Amino acid sequence: MNIVIAGDGEVGLHLAEALVNSNHNITIVDPHEELLKMIESHADLMTIMGNSTSIATLQRANVRKADLVISVVHDEHINLLTCILAKKLGAKRVIARVNTMENLSPENWNLYQELGIDGLVSPEDIAAQEIINLLKQTAATEVFDFSGGKLSLFLIKLEDNAPVVNKTLNEIASAYPDLDFRAVAVHRNRQTFIPKGGDTFLPNDLSYVITKPNAIDQLLKLGGKVQHDIHNIMIVGGGRVGRITAKRLEKEKNIKLIEMDKERCMVLTDYLEETLVVNGDARNIQLLEDEDVRRMDAFIAVTNNTETNILTCLHARKYGVKKTIALVENIDYIDISQNIGIDTIINKKLIAASYMVRYTMGAEVTSLKCLSGIDADVMELIARPGSAVTKKPISKLRIPEGSIIGGIVRNDESLIAVGDLQIQENDKVVVFSLPESINAVEKMFH
Numbered sequence: 001m002n003i004v005i006a007g008d009g010e011v012g013l014h015l016a017e018a019l020v021n022s023n024h025n026i027t028i029v030d031p032h033e034e035l036l037k038m039i040e041s042h043a044d045l046m047t048i049m050g051n052s053t054s055i056a057t058l059q060r061a062n063v064r065k066a067d068l069v070i071s072v073v074h075d076e077h078i079n080l081l082t083c084i085l086a087k088k089l090g091a092k093r094v095i096a097r098v099n100t101m102e103n104l105s106p107e108n109w110n111l112y113q114e115l116g117i118d119g120l121v122s123p124e125d126i127a128a129q130e131i132i133n134l135l136k137q138t139a140a141t142e143v144f145d146f147s148g149g150k151l152s153l154f155l156i157k158l159e160d161n162a163p164v165v166n167k168t169l170n171e172i173a174s175a176y177p178d179l180d181f182r183a184v185a186v187h188r189n190r191q192t193f194i195p196k197g198g199d200t201f202l203p204n205d206l207s208y209v210i211t212k213p214n215a216i217d218q219l220l221k222l223g224g225k226v227q228h229d230i231h232n233i234m235i236v237g238g239g240r241v242g243r244i245t246a247k248r249l250e251k252e253k254n255i256k257l258i259e260m261d262k263e264r265c266m267v268l269t270d271y272l273e274e275t276l277v278v279n280g281d282a283r284n285i286q287l288l289e290d291e292d293v294r295r296m297d298a299f300i301a302v303t304n305n306t307e308t309n310i311l312t313c314l315h316a317r318k319y320g321v322k323k324t325i326a327l328v329e330n331i332d333y334i335d336i337s338q339n340i341g342i343d344t345i346i347n348k349k350l351i352a353a354s355y356m357v358r359y360t361m362g363a364e365v366t367s368l369k370c371l372s373g374i375d376a377d378v379m380e381l382i383a384r385p386g387s388a389v390t391k392k393p394i395s396k397l398r399i400p401e402g403s404i405i406g407g408i409v410r411n412d413e414s415l416i417a418v419g420d421l422q423i424q425e426n427d428k429v430v431v432f433s434l435p436e437s438i439n440a441v442e443k444m445f446h
Contacts, residue, residue: 001360004029004061004091006052006071006082011097011123014331014349015072016045018357018370023439027061052082055089064090070356072097080117087116095119095356100240102247121355123348127302128244130351131325134344135233135249135298137216138323139225141206141344144369146380146430150414151407152211153369153378153430154181159224160203170197172222181211181219182416184406184432185376192374194404194432208371208378210406210430212414228322230297234258236282236312237303238268241327241346245300250274256291258282260303282312288319298323302346306330313342334372345372364445366428378406378432381445385425388444393420402434403441 003019005012006029016028016039026045029052030036036047050057052071063069069086071079076098083094094117098104101122104112112120130143137143142155158165164172169183186195187206193199201207211219220227231254235242238259246255246268255275259265265279280287282301293299299316301309301324309326310333316324325344328334334345354370357377361368367380383389389397394405394417405417409428415421423429433441 001025001067002062002065003027003360004058004063004066004069004086006030006069006073006079008032008073009035010329011072011349011352013039015070015353015356018353019360024360027066029057029061053078053085055085058082058086058089066091068092068359069094070359071095072352072356080112083117084115093118093359095121095359097352098122099124100244101125102244119355119359121352123351123355124240125244126351126355127241127327127346127348128248130346131241131245131300131302132248134325135230135253135323138228138230138298139220139223142372144378146367146407147409147414147428149213150409150412151430152213152216153406154209154211154216154219155371156207156209156220156223156225158201158203158205158207162201162203162222162224164201164222165203165224166200168198168200169195172201173197176218176222179218180215180416181209182406182418183207183209184378184404185374187374192376192434194402208432210416210432212407212416228297230323232256232296233298233300234291234293234296234316234321236299236301236309237327238264238277239302239304241302242300243268243271245302246272246275256296258287258291283308285315288312288315293319293321296321298325300325302327304329306333310340310342314340317341347372361442364442376432376434377438378430379438379441380409381429381431381442383423383425383427383429383445387425387446389423389429390425390427393422394418395420397444400433400437400440400444402437404432406430406432 001024003024004027005016016026029048033049048061063086069091071082079096083096087094098120133143140154144153185208233253233255235257246257257275258278260281262279265277268277299321301312306329313324313326324342326342328345350370358368364381369378407417407430408415
């Protein structure tokens, strides 16, 4: 596939790196010469310095032969114009990053479609929704639903007292024969592996599990986790993520939002109806104490500064806050953040990649999640009639190394992929895969 990415920083770079490993022809358009030189030295792709709203620049990028154009600069107006021009110049599909989906009514979306835009993504909007979902499942580090929640991916950190700790998968399966969930990956000491029957779970393992809704309570119990009720929430940062999160939660939760910028506080006060907006620096421990951080059930740090988000979450943890969520934009910080006590990491680059990478795949892929902290994806694919995955029971399929089938959604029924279960045509199948296995997995579903 010929893909053109218009960017002005790290989101475009991360997306290019995610796609270049999938054997696509990537061209990246960016106004920053130094960044492009750095990209050229690390990745096998074409770079063009220039403004993506310039017709001449788009023609140099050969958008008339592009299967997909993705525009992810920080200014949504540039993204929209880039996509409209690219479509008029011959690009087959175009996707634009926008600041928020809140203001996109169905009428507006219809208008954008008439202008040729095939997809809109707001990483901030998706990040806010991920935060809200995590506040409903407080014991999980990461949650992602497939087929409307018929199957879910849970990431949990195993506690020292978890019943599964120091036991092999075979021992767990023998002791609990009717489990409706399956461990698909374990992250330990910066290494990710797909567990086999003889592998043993250890304390502090990050375990990725595909589960049915009815099994969530048992999953958390075996992981040594306890769900907490969330009533009082402190949000640090009144940017788009913090603002959207507060707006969606303020009718049902008690929310305090701390923001340094006085003018932004005035805007937030008009926009938010039941949220208490506080003007101040959340790095000030006295301010946190004055705002009664000890009474908070959840602490969410979503400023534009990764270090501030990590630091304030650690302060909140010291004061006994049970659930901490940090926006961490530097991907290199994700692993260490998870290991020093922050419950959940949100990263907008990975959110954008999860949405956009799916457009580079076949029609079989209905949803995809790029996981935080590890270089792996979880996908939901449709088994096409006559595809290889429908020929034999799962236990006899030649699943590509570095991938594992976690579960199946068949009509309104969800099934965990164990034993001699056989995939049928039109089943939706949830697969965990390391990057090098994704293409081979896709081929099995063609």
